[in-house]
Amino acid sequence: MKFQSNYIETVNRRLGKMMNNFPLARFPFRLFITLIFTTNIFLQKRTFHFKSALAFFLLIFGINATSTAQVDSTDDLLAAQYFQAKDYDKAVVLYEKLFSKKQEYIYYNPYLECLIQQKDYKKAEKMIKKQIRLHPLVAQYSVDLGYLYLSEGEQKESKEQFDLLIKIVPKDKQSVIDLANAFLLRDETDYAIQTYLKARKEMKGEYPFNLELADIYNELSEYDKMMDEYISLIDFSDFYLDEVEGLLQTIITEEKDTKKSTALKNVLLLRIKDSPDNDLYSELLLWYSTQMKDFETALVQAKALDRRKKEDGKRVFNIARLATSNEYYDVAISAYQYIIDKGAESYYYLNSKIEILDVKYLKITTTLTYTKQELVSLEKEYISALAEFGKTSSSIPLMTNLAHLQAFYLDSSAAATKLLYEALDIKTATPILLAKCKLELADILLMTGEVWEATLLYSQVDKDFKDEPIGSLAKFKNAKLSYYIGEFEWAKAQLDVLKAATSKLIANDAMDLSLLISDNSDMDSSYDALAIYARADLWEFRNKYDIALKTLDTLFVKYKYHTIFDEAYYKKAEIYIRKGLNDSAVVYYKKIFTEYPYDILADDAMYKLAVLYEDVYKDKTKAMDMYEKLMTIYPGSTYVVEARKKFRKLRGDVLN
DSSP states (O other): OOOOGGGHHHHHHHHHHHHTTSOGGGSOHHHHHHHHHHHHHHHTOTTOOGGGHHHHHHHHHOOOHHHHHTSOHHHHHHHHHHHHTTOHHHHHHHHHHHHHHSOOHHHHHHHHHHHHHTTOHHHHHHHHHHHHHHOTTOHHHHHHHHHHHHHHTOHHHHHHHHHHHHHTOOSSHHHHHHHHHHHHHTTOHHHHHHHHHHHHHHTTTSOOOHHHHHHHHHHTTOHHHHHHHHHHHHHHOGGGHHHHHHHHHHHHHHOSSSHHHHHHHHHHHHHHHHOTTOHHHHHHHHHHHHHTTOHHHHHHHHHHHHHHTTOOSHHHHHHHHHHHHTTOHHHHHHHHHHHHTTOTTSTTHHHHHHHHHHHHHHIIIIIOOOOHHHHHHHHHHHHHHHHHHOSSGGGHHHHHHHHHHHHHHSSOHHHHHHHHHHHHTOTTOOHHHHHHHHHHHHHHHHHTTOHHHHHHHHHHHHHHTTTSHHHHHHHHHHHHHHHHTTOHHHHHHHHHHHTTOSSHHHHHHHHHHHHHHHHTOOTTSOOHHHHHHHHHHHHHHTTOHHHHHHHHHHHHHHOSOOTTHHHHHHHHHHHHHHTTOHHHHHHHHHHHHHHOTTSTTHHHHHHHHHHHHHHTSOOHHHHHHHHHHHHHHOTTOTTHHHHHHHHHHHHTOOOO
């Protein structure tokens, strides 16, 4: 028997959890120390079933206030010290004395180990058999007899003893668990598994021991078998569905690799193949896929269930919305199209027709991976939808998105403004819908250079919704308009008011823009360089990226140095990312934190570059290096918490 000091910490931790349920005030400290030392041999077994440990230890120790008070504390502690030091000659004398005085398991087990270490097998066998006679219902003693034979080298006798215990396995749930745990304590994992399998068969569906077997397979890293037991438990009774899903969700969330989650997927796919009519497996695979954000698989299962159960598309509709919120736009589009193909009589047809356009719009406006033909095609779909549903209050979101598409991506600002004026004439529209319409119209007017008409509309919304988020947004847009046209003092005054906005996002944006203005005035209190930067910002707003880049370049031609240079580099990096020119973005992010390491954007650039390495280039090493530098060089950065989380995930740490 091997004793390893690195298990002491495990002993303390695991016993500490169990002892929470003991009346510690009545449990002498020295006896507790003895308990730790003498049970070390069991707790080092990696397959020990700790789920039932507390009940097991309470049973075999027989600890109570009266017995513990009578223990010879000096001999008790001294024996434990000898035992831990592997001085079995001295330990056996003390444990023999203690065990003869009080035949409790706390002395029995170290005494047995001392006898085995001294090869005094006959005395050990005699003691075990006596304990079996005295305690025939305690499984540990019967298992220990086979363990003793094995220690002697008598494999045949050991096998016969263990096989006999399997043959006469009890039909009581707790007794079965006790026997399996007794095997696990002696590192007889196969016999523990046989115990549960035999009991499952003998008890004929009374209790299947799936959770207990799953725990063992988990310890053995046999994850396919582990997951098969979990699924079989739900097969046994759907009463366990919530419990199993909770266990699986914890496993999926906490595992540092994907071995267990992959095993779950494989088990479910195999069961679906073998039992295609069993909806339970498809339901579980759908659940699993959404947990893993594998929306492609989730959609396949949702469609299959919808067809098989002749449903109304609700599952598919929910997957579409979930995929949209996670920016899986292609999956969402496919899901909505499935519902649309069902026909106009489908309950979710109208919403799907509207929302599929929203998703296509989001795909274009956020990912920037589009072609001219896709833009034209989407415009036609919007026009077709408006023809089908009419220009009503419920269609205003469609009209607003179409106008944005036409103005900012198709150079059709005249058609866009005409459409929005039509929307503003819809009498049944709610004030909030009309306000959103006005903001979109103002953005388009600003883009086309009709500044005063734009500021009038922003001001109207600001006045009508003064204490609401949309009113704060209108005020911010109006302040930014002033910034675009060079009215920096006025813009800053409005932005400073917005720092207290109820919307955190607007308040932060207002603060950032206010700081940009205050930090970049020239020595003579003029704003010549900032004015150039603001014009570039306006060109970016208009989606004229090449003109924006050229405008920024004039800063570096006109000035040898200016405090706005880091902002200009950062703006160029952001524009290059929007254009899909990531290599150029990398160059400018690096320039910021190397040339301007003490400026406010240095940590922003470092974090953005790290994310670029991780998400776009898939370069784990460079991403980790950049996250680590950020945490070291800029410990006060607002990105540190997220950087640490990402760094640990890339390193393979288990994140709770």
